[in-house]
Amino acid sequence: MEKLKLNKYNIILASGSPRRQQFLQDLQLDFTIDVREIEEVFPNILKRTEITDFLAKLKSKPFTDLNDNDLLITSDTIVWLNNEAIGKPKDRNDAIKILNQLSGNMHEVITSICFKTTKSMKLINDVTKVYFKDLSKNEIEYYVDNFQPYDKAGSYGIQDWIGYIGVEKIEGSYFNVMGFPVHKFHQEMLKY
Structure with missing residues (x-):
């Protein structure tokens, strides 16, 4: 099957996330990967989508060498719980602490995507509510020790074991x- 070529753009995905890379492959997009290091720090006054918008845009800043036919895609995801942003866990203890906070609660998963060319920049975002059942100490420790969710915002992947047994519903x-947010990403890509 021939890959979808979007008008005149070379798509560059600035993400080391295997999930994001897989989504673009599954959408049959032709793209390259270029990840550039940046310190992911945001001002404390920012809330919810302001944080992910800021970080997605920040990740595009090192790309000062784009060609006219390049379309850069950057993205950031956080978990928002009790008026606080939760990113990736630092270690095992942090992952367990975060999952204890999520246990029995609703949290929001917020993702922003930045589309950057030499002439424009556009940000989109999406918010999903996730409801966890009360997780036992054993369930949390089993998950962390067997799935090591250290590269995931909120210390979990909904597609993992914990999603099967712990997520009661999502909105x-x-x-x-x-x-x-693949559906919003695809809608936006159709404009390029």
């Missing part, structure tokens, strides 16, 4: 919880 995009 919004399932794929957004995996870190990429």
